[in-house]
Amino acid sequence: MHYLRFNAKHFFSRKGQSLIEILLAVTVGGILLVGVVSLINIVLQSGRQNVFFQNAALLNQDMMDKVRSYAERQWYCDTETTCGLYNLSKTPDIHSVQEVSGILEAVLGALVSDLGDGVMYATSFVLQNVCRDDTTDVITINLGPSQICSGNETEDPSTQFVTVITGWTFGGQQSSLSLSSYVTRSKNRVFHQTNWDANGGSQDYFPGNPRDDVNDQYWYADPGAFDFTTSGELKLKL
DSSP, rough: OOOOOOOOOHHHHHHHHHHHHHHHHHHHHHHHHHHHHHHHHHHHHHHHHHHHHHHHHHHHHHHHHHHHHHHOOOOOOOOOSSSSSTSSSTSOOEEEEEEETTEEEESSSSSEOSSSSOOOOEEEEEEEEEEEETTTOEEEEEEOTOOOOEEEEEEEEEEEEEEEEEEETTTTTTEEEEEEEEEEOOOOOOOOOSSSOOTTTTOOTTTOOOOOOOOOOOOOOOOOGGEHHHSOOOOOOO
């Protein structure tokens, strides 16, 4: 006959060992869970930041397009300091082009946008004059505050270096994205022609524009060949 022996010491020892294993497993699982949750949070944060950067890129491009449109409409004027792109104060002053009464106007300060993604975007741009080499006509430097061109360089009054910046804050962290490009004067009125009479026409040339002073060519028409007595009409006399 065989008898079963009950070893109490061995039994309780194994029970205690199983409890320790459970506690270790729970601890390790908790550590892993915290790591997984942190990783998920990082992925979600990264995903949101990607959305913010995409929106900022769109806002930058939109502002750059507005700057180009504003430059085509008004590059320079003689009497005011804010009526043309070239007249605006340079870096570090920030500007933005905004629609005012249906017309794009440059204003001091940033344009704030709410795209419904939980953050506010501030978009602005800064301007820098540029220098060109007197021999090659290649841009050599974008001028910073108080900088001037060197002896073999000349400031180009028909080119501006534009840097658009969009900034936002999320989770206490400030981020920004920039876009830079050269903007040149084109399709602008070089001078204001008041009428077709050589005696009354304007000769207000913008500095830096080529003019044929030798042949005195101001591109006026012969006043005797046109009938401009009616406002808004120009008739060729045959």
